[in-house]
Amino acid sequence: MRTFESGETVVRRHVHGSGRVWSEHARVVADPSEALVAACPPGAETRWPALYVRARAEGNRAVRKEAFDAMATGTWVLADAVWQETELLL
Structure with a gap:
């Protein structure tokens, strides 16, 4: 199985129950055999539903509210965004 280098960009997708992608983001922190550790720091490129952006x-x-209503019905398009405010470790 392929492993990733620290700092390499990967795309982690959150998939809604409808099977559609809700968001995309992540950068590799470490990839030991036990788990892939990824992060999304402030300023990182990401994609979210356009109405939420x-x-x-x-x-x-x-x-x-309109954005979350669209998510509930499974109808949205993704737009480019920038992660803000927090360090996300996955």
Whole structure:
């Protein structure tokens, strides 16, 4: 099985129950035989549903609700975004 180098970019996809991709992101921290350790630091490129990206940019709760309604029905398109604020370790 292929292993990844520390710092290598990989795509980790969160898949919704509908089978559609909800988000994509990650960078390899380590890949020992036990588990792949990945991170998403602030400033990392990511992809989220376009309405969610818009809601975060505008701070508009109505658009945020619309984004989650779209997720509940399985209807959304992904848009490029930037991870913000937190260190995510996966």
